[in-house]
Amino acid sequence: MNNMTYGNFKHETTGTLMKKGFIALQDTYTAEKAISHLRKNVQGKTNIHYLYILNSDSQLIGVLSIRELLGASDDEWITHIMKTDIISFPTDLDQEEAAKVFRDKDLVSIPVVNRTNQLIGVIHVEEILDVIQQEADEDIRKLSASGKEIDFRTNPFVAAWRRLPWLVLLLFIGLISGGIIERFEATLEAVVALAFFMPMIAGMTGNTGTQSLAVVVRGLVSEDITFNKSMKLLFRELIVGIIIGITCAIVIAIIAFVWRGSLTLGLVVGSSLLATLIIGTLAGTVIPLLLYKFKVDPAVASGPLITTINDILSLLIYFGIATIFISKLM
Amino acid sequence: MNNMTYGNFKHETTGTLMKKGFIALQDTYTAEKAISHLRKNVQGKTNIHYLYILNSDSQLIGVLSIRELLGASDDEWITHIMKTDIISFPTDLDQEEAAKVFRDKDLVSIPVVNRTNQLIGVIHVEEILDVIQQEADEDIRKLSASGKEIDFRTNPFVAAWRRLPWLVLLLFIGLISGGIIERFEATLEAVVALAFFMPMIAGMTGNTGTQSLAVVVRGLVSEDITFNKSMKLLFRELIVGIIIGITCAIVIAIIAFVWRGSLTLGLVVGSSLLATLIIGTLAGTVIPLLLYKFKVDPAVASGPLITTINDILSLLIYFGIATIFISKLM
Structure with a gap:
């Protein structure tokens, strides 16, 4: 034998x-x-x-x-x-x-x-x-899209070559957000102050998505995901998104109102942040779960991808809400 | 005994x-x-x-x-x-x-x-x-700022409570980027098209920073960091930043030129991306190394923090360069 x-x-x-x-x-x-x-x-x-x-x-x-x-x-x-x-x-x-x-x-x-x-x-x-150890490294690659097997000794050309595909892909996806802003050019030209809150709203939506993603990615290491578990997790993250959303929305509405002296602006920014944080949290949960379910290489569900998708979603919501209230904002 | x-x-x-x-x-x-x-x-x-x-x-x-x-x-x-x-x-x-x-x-x-x-x-x-396992979880928390010990069974209120401190902090840091854009309000009002590339530039700078951060965070698990090693790593990441920067800058300069028909806009966006990618890569390397060196709790060097800092740096660079060329952009 x-x-x-x-x-x-x-x-x-x-x-x-x-x-x-x-x-x-x-x-x-x-x-x-x-x-x-x-x-x-x-x-x-x-x-x-x-x-x-x-x-x-x-x-x-x-x-x-x-x-x-x-x-x-x-x-x-x-x-x-x-x-x-x-x-x-x-x-x-x-x-x-x-x-x-x-x-x-x-x-x-x-x-x-x-x-x-x-x-x-x-x-x-x-x-x-x-x-x-390998598994943890793989998870961290997912969260950072940092390309496989780059350590302290990897030479710069190899390291750049392994990271570039992701970055170029994200560059193109990032341009979608440019396209969205272009569509709302009239709104933005009318109220340039809307641009002030753009990076914060996009960033926060990315952050909350990354947090949810990390919970899912780590969970997959030690749990077998059933449909029931997925639904429970999704519901949990929905509640988390609502709590986080309400808290941050109140803070930013007050700041926006005090800073720019416009109650409408405060409400637009606050309600946008509420909506984007809920949706961002759910996106950070649903996307990796779906990829896992359909056995797509989970490395695709990277942190930067979630962040970039959440960027796009948040801009759509923010400018969408702002356009509705444009007459009151001006 | x-x-x-x-x-x-x-x-x-x-x-x-x-x-x-x-x-x-x-x-x-x-x-x-x-x-x-x-x-x-x-x-x-x-x-x-x-x-x-x-x-x-x-x-x-x-x-x-x-x-x-x-x-x-x-x-x-x-x-x-x-x-x-x-x-x-x-x-x-x-x-x-x-x-x-x-x-x-x-x-x-x-x-x-x-x-x-x-x-x-x-x-x-x-x-x-x-x-x-614990170590890997800790690293992933760093990269996602996801708050300690949130798993599939954590109840939503506890999970939200553990994530909120980070999010509220990042909310305030994110407002700094609003302040920067406000300072460049005149530039932005003159050329609203600058806003189209804002999320992409900020996002890409965050992405490259996160990639570098992941390499450092994982490296700390298996390596003892000496001053020499830090310097070598920093130099490696500088080269990586330059390679990535040049590649992405050329791509985006062409796209911006074709999309908006302005060579100057293409050059402004391209050179900004070059500069921000280099600086973003270095920030993602230097910040965690410094925190490690000064024995600050490395959880502070989270992915979202790097992303948010890189947001701010990228906006400063982008609008700075745009303001220099403002007369040619209009």
């Missing part, structure tokens, strides 16, 4: 993560025989925290920690002291899912079995450290 | 992370005696991957993996087979630093010793899984 090759297991699955150097014991052994077998076969094995008990068909029927084996008396049958409620992985489980199991169960090794329950490898927690 | 209390170790250090259930062996044992000692004392111990060899003053002088012990012949002295180049932790090491060592060295357990090198506890890799 130790001669089996890794075969063609899928990238980033339990099949490629597992190691071969485990110790298997026949189910006919006593503790004494197991220990003596162990002492003869331990050379070259890297991790022997758990011993795996196989039946005559090489199927995994029990797990025994070395601690339990050493604590047993010599003539005890290992089938009596082994654990039979085994946590094992198939060969094609995504490494992120495997990491979740390690975190939840606090185990140092988990066996990998094939479809007929034969033991073919073991995954050790040391490998999982790297998986968790 | 097993009766020692945890004492008052600092939060999130090796002292609070370590566990007591280790097995220590006297340096006078043979392999056979060690195994029999182990078999008698193994009950109630959770992790026994490594055995720790102590001298008569309880000082840690060697480490022996259970694998090596079991592979040794009965009459071997354990002092002959133990490893003496021991990796150990003091009690007051930050848990993030401890996680780095686990990642680098691929170990499952690392002993913790007091100032006189007496063994007082052991940290297991299972604990480190949680540390790495």
Whole structure:
């Protein structure tokens, strides 16, 4: 069995993560025989925290920690002291899912079995450290659209090349906001003061969207998202958006009124911010959930993308409301 | 020794992370005696991957993996087979630093010793899984300013309450950009088309800043930052900013020229974007490095903060350049 090759297991699955150097014991052994077998076969094995008990068909029927084996008396049958409620992985489980199991169960090794329950490898927690790290890096790339694998040593040309595609895409998306403002040129020309609040409203909508995005992206690491959970989360974020929206809207309405001396301006800016914060919060929640649902590479749901979409939404709302009240604003 | 209390170790250090259930062996044992000692004392111990060899003053002088012990012949002295180049932790090491060592060295357990090198506890890799997870969550909070500990189950009022302080702060900072635009009111009134490119320029500056920030924040997880490294990174990001800036500036200058039919507008928008992208990239690098250097809580260097600061810088540059060329723009 130790001669089996890794075969063609899928990238980033339990099949490629597992190691071969485990110790298997026949189910006919006593503790004494197991220990003596162990002492003869331990050379070259890297991790022997758990011993795996196989039946005559090489199927995994029990797990025994070395601690339990050493604590047993010599003539005890290992089938009596082994654990039979085994946590094992198939060969094609995504490494992120495997990491979740390690975190939840606090185990140092988990066996990998094939479809007929034969033991073919073991995954050790040391490998999982790297998986968790990789995952976190991936999430952070999502939130910052910073391009893959840029560290302190990446040369500037490679780093720029990896970031540019995102930036150029966002440049074009950003021009949509220019198009929106152009459509409202008359409104803006009539009341130039509207421009003063434009960056703040767009920025705040982006901020609240990024906050929601972060909650979803991190949630996906440790949770399995069901439809029910998504709906509950969406409803929660709606309430959060309303609370945040009302608070910020009151603050900005007062400031706008005091600053520019126009009650209408205060109300336009305040109600715009209320609407954009609610919509921005929902966009930051719905977009990553939808991408996840449709199995689109979640790297697309990056922070800058959410921010840019929220920019566009916020300008539409802001100038839309302002245009309605244009006669009172002038 | 097993009766020692945890004492008052600092939060999130090796002292609070370590566990007591280790097995220590006297340096006078043979392999056979060690195994029999182990078999008698193994009950109630959770992790026994490594055995720790102590001298008569309880000082840690060697480490022996259970694998090596079991592979040794009965009459071997354990002092002959133990490893003496021991990796150990003091009690007051930050848990993030401890996680780095686990990642680098691929170990499952690392002993913790007091100032006189007496063994007082052991940290297991299972604990480190949680540390790495916590760290990643902290980084993501930094990048999204999403407030601490908001998950899918946090109720909406608590979630809103944790996010609001950041949003209200950013609201006020965002008003600074309003003040800047107000100062350039004459320029904006003369050429309303300048407003079209405002969100794009501000957004792009925020995006490039966030990308740089992500590289720094993630870098701090696995690197010790020296002055030299900071300078090298800063220089790298300067080059990246220049490359990104030139590329995006050329694209936008052409678009602005084609869209509005003004070569001057194209040049103003293009050169502004060049300048803001370079400055935005540097701001996203320098600000978190400075905060780290001055040991300010790095959560302050959040993505939205960088974005908001970059908004302000970009508006100053954009309107500054536009005002210089105002006569040619009209």
